[in-house]
Structures are given as structure tokens and as C-alpha cells.
Amino acid sequence: MESTYAIISSTNRKGAMSYRLALIYQDLMSHAGIEAQLIDLEQLPPDFVFTALYDNSKKNQIFNEFQRVITASTKFVFIVPEYNGSFPGVLKAFIDGLEYPSSFRNKKAALVGISSGNQGSALALSHLADIFNYLGMHVFAQKPRLMRIENNLLPTGALTEQYLGYLKRQVEGFLEF
């Protein structure tokens, strides 16, 4: 069965690095012959944590559009910034609003961590892998952690060769996973 790919920019922060990285990743996949859909959490309805979860499940039309893309995809790449020693709360709130278990069960995920500091994102990606395993989604072992990201995004908007290499190797492996 052919895979359908989605790349998630895992924060709702305006102008986030994650979004820029997601575009770079989408481009890498395109060069590998894969058209991956981009999911940007900045586009979530501002009040979705109240209007799309629990008793309001499936009632928010914009959130339902997000659900449709998730449901249609079988392999996910999550671009994950480190906030407060873990991943952004908005990402987990988004997951909390998705249908269970059809959204992620028996699907596959690749994770990329990004951080400003130089100690970053190991715990963020570990927490997220725990959650995805709980939901029945397999996680690709190699999870690049791009530290000091500001110093590795060139003025042209491109990533340094080193970091680009990390992502290319992940793409190659993930396509086979």
C-alpha cells in the first residue's frame, strides 16, 4: 500500500522556526519524489482546546479539516521545538482532540527536535515517542535534534549542510520504514 505523508509544524507560535523547518523538510521530500502535506498548528482555531475537545469532539469545522488530513495520512514527520523542557502544549492539546484510535494506530512517525539552547529536546522527543507508542504509532529510531537552530539557518533561509545532512538521512530511512 502506498504511503501518504504529512509534515506537522508542532507549534502555534507566529513565525515559528518549526514552520520554516517544515518547509525545508517538505522540499527534501519533494526531491525524493514524495508530496507531503503540511499541517501548521498556527492555523488551528484559537479556541479549539475548548471547542473541539471532549464533549465538543467533531463539532469544530476548522478542526475537522485538520482531522481529515490526519486521517488520510499514514506517515508523519513532526517538527518539534523545545518549550519548557518538553514539546509545545498546543501539540498535545491537538492530539487530545483527534479521534482515537483511528488517527494514529499502526501508522508511522519521524521526529525532528529543534532548540535554541545547546542541551535541547531529548526529553521532548522521548515524551512524544511515549505518547505515539501509547496510540499505537511506530516511531522511527533516528530523531535528529537540531540545537542552536538560530545559528544554523543561513540568511538565505537554507539550513547548514550539516543539519541538512541529518534531515536527508532521516528522509531516506523513513521512506523505507
Next chain:
Amino acid sequence: MESTYAIISSTNRKGAMSYRLALIYQDLMSHAGIEAQLIDLEQLPPDFVFTALYDNSKKNQIFNEFQRVITASTKFVFIVPEYNGSFPGVLKAFIDGLEYPSSFRNKKAALVGISSGNQGSALALSHLADIFNYLGMHVFAQKPRLMRIENNLLPTGALTEQYLGYLKRQVEGFLEF
């Protein structure tokens, strides 16, 4: 220095078990001579994930009220339901909106996990402890995990003796911590 206590019901789900547990916990503390303030995440502004975080930090007046209670408190009890193998995303989004590092640094936290299933909340509390340690807050080692919570809340609204005992022992220890 005297401690100021707050109890956090860590979800925004309407009619949540966490809130009922928070009331029970508040009552237990009251019997121990401690007046703890209750923080209910259901009362957060519906769009706070967009209007109180990042560039909008400090701009949401209702969220600022939450910040004031957090800032004024030195010891926290988090009542944490398990959602999707971890704690609710709304709790982390709430934390992501709080001032850093003054909100939690050098303060202390006790965690209570609740779950419907019978395997619950070990990972939720581990993830949360990681985050609090990152923020410089010490976590009380004993973290009761109240599984099959529906079967342990009596029709009267009271908790079974066994579970109440777990919480009482935590209160005693946490007051000394």
C-alpha cells in the same frame, strides 16, 4: 518562610474528575490546617493558547489572574488525569504561558495521577516531573496514582478509604517537604 499552597485541577474538561479530586484534596489540607487555593483550568480563557502565549504574553487579563495565583504560591498540588498516555495538553499549554523562571523556580510540587484504566498515569507523572525539574521546581517523590477512579468515588462524592489514605499520607509528607 511560610508556604502558600495551590491545588491545580489539570484539565479543562467540563465536570472533570480532577476537579472533584481537587476539592477533596483541598478539604484534606484544610483539615491539616492549610488553606489551599484552587486553580481550575476549565476557567481559562477559551483562546488562551493564542491570546496569552508568545508575543501575547501578559496581554490576556483573565490569564494574568491565573499568573498572579501561581506567582503568589510556593507549593503546588497537581491533580493530573491521564489523556493519551500523558497529561492533558491544556496543562502544558498553560505552563507555556506562564512567566519563566519566576513561576516555579525553587518551589515545590506534589503530583496525583488519576485514570480510568488500570495501567494508568505513570508516564504522565514522569513527563510532568521532567518539565518541573527543568523549570527548577522540586517534585515530591511519592506520587499516588489513582487507577479505575470511577470505581473509587462513592455515590456520596467521597473517595474510598484506601485512596483517601494515599492522599492523606501525601499531604502529611508534602507539608514537611
Next chain:
Amino acid sequence: MESTYAIISSTNRKGAMSYRLALIYQDLMSHAGIEAQLIDLEQLPPDFVFTALYDNSKKNQIFNEFQRVITASTKFVFIVPEYNGSFPGVLKAFIDGLEYPSSFRNKKAALVGISSGNQGSALALSHLADIFNYLGMHVFAQKPRLMRIENNLLPTGALTEQYLGYLKRQVEGFLEF
């Protein structure tokens, strides 16, 4: 490429439940047409933590036999008892003695947790998955956690139907993984 399977009884405790479960698992795989080799950590050289690690790497002949089986295998099933809130130290010491990165890189693992209590092994399996991911080994998402194991091993030595069902589903999924 065809896979070569190994099942690891992850403790050196004499007469361990893990070993009995490993035999049951081996039998399940055999019924699925797979001959998996059994690795029993009880057979490790008693002083391997000193004579097979660090400067003594590759110098212990008995340990080298273990290394050969690991090197030759591409898919692993770890039967993991919970000790002190995580997996047995002897398992990590064993891993610390194996060649890096050839032992596990780009291979695959399935994990089974067993515990006497009824809150067991979620953290044990999470810690182990972190380590395997670090070593480049993919972890199968579904990780059955067999709690109160003593009550679920029949006098005949067989497992209850419920627990056997968990393992059968894992075997089916892992063969495809």
C-alpha cells in the same frame, strides 16, 4: 532480506518468570513459522560487568558468544521484568558490553513488560525504548504489559487466554514490522 529473531530473557534471576515467558513466546513464534533463538541473561559470566566491558571489551569468551547471537539477529523480543521502577540493571550492563553501533543499529525490537504488582512496567519499557532509539533500533509501538503475572500463569505453565492473546497480536504485528 529475511529476518533472524532472538528472544531475550532480560534478567539473571534464577528461575525467573521472564525465562518462562520467553519460552512461551518462542513457542508462539514457532507456531507462526519462525525459529527464534533464546538468549538467557542468567547464563552470562558472573563477573561480566568487569571482565567484558570497557577496556576488557571482547576479551570474555562466553560474553563473545552472546555478542555473536546479537550480531547475527535482526529482530529482537525483550521480555522485561520490572525491578525498582525500571528494567533490570543487568540488562543495561549487558547492553553496555555489546559492540556499538553494529549490535542494534537499524534493527527492530518488540518489548513485553511483566510485573507482580498492578501498576507495572510502563516506565521500564519507556526507558528501554529511549535506549534502543539512541542505539538506532526501531521499537514496535504495541508493548504488552503483563501485570500480576503470578496470577496469570496457570499451574500447567501456560498463560491465561487474555495474556496469550496480547502476545499473539504482538507476534503478528512484529512479523510485519
Next chain:
Amino acid sequence: MESTYAIISSTNRKGAMSYRLALIYQDLMSHAGIEAQLIDLEQLPPDFVFTALYDNSKKNQIFNEFQRVITASTKFVFIVPEYNGSFPGVLKAFIDGLEYPSSFRNKKAALVGISSGNQGSALALSHLADIFNYLGMHVFAQKPRLMRIENNLLPTGALTEQYLGYLKRQVEGFLEF
């Protein structure tokens, strides 16, 4: 009640950095008026994983000496090198051999992570904190992670000012904890 301190060099690797760091830490505590006993896992009986655990609990006289120091201590500093994405297996095997729950219950621990690489030891310290919490021991929130340790130990055997500063602040805080 006065505290009794012990510092654990958490590996059995000969000539380990951890041991050198433990000596530096002991010196720092001495300057703060605290005499801390040093526990060096390199001195463990080579076969302790078989002769001091499970059915052989309390039967190994040399191991019993380690137990005595642990039992007599109330506050512990663990100097923890990163091995394979977590802490050394020998440390967990050591913990698996200690009496439960008297060894650590209601005691306190401070953790220091060291690593050669520059991404190190966040997961190692998180796993260890999980285990200590399970055993009822409170963990001090600030856990310095000394990366690229080889570049930060001066030819004189002293630590760079930056890293020494991290440890000094931890000592100050831990004495009050």
C-alpha cells in the same frame, strides 16, 4: 536531624571521569563544611550481579559494606556518566541489590550528568529520577549536565570555572533541600 552525605561515582569503569568528578565534588562539600563519604562502584565485587542479588541478597560481605554506607546516609550525590543514552547498567544493578525500601525511602538525591558528546545525559538523569521517585527518594530539581567533559577538565585536574560554578550552586541548594 543532621544529614549524612554520600557521593557515588556511578560507574565501574577504571579511571573514570566520574570518579575524578566525585573527588572534586567531595572537595566542594568539604569547603562548605560537609564531610561526604565517597562510594566508588569500581570497588564492587566483580560478580556482585550474581552473588549479591535476589536469593543471594545480604550474602556478599563486600557488598554488605556498600549497603552499610547507603543505609547510614540520608543525602546522596550521584555523579552519572552517560552510557548508551542512559546511565550505566552497573548503577542500576547496584540499586537492584540494595535493601528495599530502607535504602532510599524519604531520603534525598542530587544528580550530576557528565558526557563526552554535546547532547548528553538528559535522558540518563530523567530515567534515574524516575527510579529514585519510585523508591521514595526526592530528587533535587537542578541537575547540572556537564557536556564535553574532556574539554572542561584542566590539565591540573581542576574543572573550568563555568562547570565549577554549576556544581557550587548545586551544593548550596542541596544543603538546604
